[in-house]
Amino acid sequence: MKLIKNEINDFNLRLKNAIDNDLYFYLQEIASEIGPKIKTSSGKEYIMLGSYSYLGLSAHPKIKEAAKKAIDKYGSGAGGVRLLAGTTPLHNELESRIADFTKKESAILFSSGYVANLSTISTLFGKNDYILIDQLDHASIIDGCKLSGAKFRPFRHNDMNDLRLKLSNADSFENTLICVDSVYSMDGDVSELPAIYDLAEQYGATVMVDEAHSLGVIGKNGRGIEEHFSYKISVDIIMGTLSKAIPSIGAFIASDKATIDYLKHNARAFVFSASLPPSAVAAALAALDIIENEPWIIQNLKDNYRFFIGGLKSLGYDTLESQTAIIPIMTKDEEATLKFCKYLFDRGIFISPIVFPAVPRNQSRLRAHVMATHTKEDLSRCLEIFSEFKP
Ligand code: PLP
Helix, strand or coil, rough: CCHHHHHHHHHHHHHHHHCCCCCCCCCCEECCCCCEEEECCCCCEECCCCCCCCCCCCHHHHHHHHHHHHHHHHHCCCCCEEECCCCHHHHHHHHHHHHHHHCEEEEEECCCHHHHHHHHHHHCCCCCEEEEEECCCCCHHHHHHHCCCCCEEEEECCCHHHHEEEECHHHHCCCCCEEEEEEECCCCCECCHHHHHHHHHHHCEEEEEECCCCCCCCCCCCCHHHCCCCCCCCCCCCEEECCCCCCCCEEEECCCHHHHHHHHHHHHHHHHCCCCHHHHHHHHHHHHHHHHHHHHHHHCCCCHHHHHHHHHCCCCCCCCCCCCCCEEECCHHHHHHHHHHHHHHHEECCCCEECCCCCCCHHEEEEEEEECCCCCCCCCCCHHHHHHHCC
């Protein structure tokens, strides 16, 4: 405890400093529905640029109704792990709907995206295996690799030459996995999946993608990266979350039936952890209905993020290579990021500051998330406020 005490003290000094200087933006209480505009507990209204609820479905009446009905029928909690006493017809229905939606044979639910990545990678891969991950992959993929005991190496972001180089010693391992995000959660750019797929074929590697920020966001009908590339590729394993475009909680893995059956009986986070509450499952099912039947919502989201990225670029902001609803606004300096964030908060924009350790120190930024339900007036108002900022 002595060692960690130093770290705790150092951290608390930094925390106090940020609070004293009015530059602390975390753990804000949001006291309204999550939509294009929100209210915090102070009663102040903000234009929301900080939510993963990309399709703006979080307060959709059909989804709320479905969740309430599930509570009426099944109660508040599932009361067990899936294998034993925690499976309702809703759980099985959602897995089968997800398999159809992702065009895979079968699917399994987990309690979160973090847990799905952690548990799947560590269940399927072990100490004789080799895992290559993009250097910007999500923390849960890195943690899954660590837990697996496999040898894992990051390759430079979206750099196929580096991936090829690192694949050249794949022969000395039993199995090789290439695991990437479809849309990168800090940069908002899209994985070079067709090239990754070709390399994987060449080296006999398995491909897994994390579709946390691509489902509902890219692809003609919001079905993610395979649809984005017109189904010219078919990855082996898809991880998708139920807490972003789909406004619930939980996640899934979709793959071939044999792999999913294996996970259902061997993934420790599935076998030894409680099942998702039926109301969350019902909400996810209702969201899938909307995504499948109302494609104009996805088109709205695309129009909105293209409009906002274009607007920021024309004001001279660096948004990296983002082509999606995640839009970095680079400041490259922690203090500058926090001051910019305060400027925006004071003017009614709720946005996330992203600083070390989430990104390297010289890559600090604000990160905006655009929603399908933002109006052009909301986004234009934000651009106007951004245009008035003088660093
Ligand atoms: N994968 C990516 C790329 C993410 O951005 C996140 C969370 O934001 C996760 C996985 C974890 O998902 P969850 O929040 O459901 O645990």
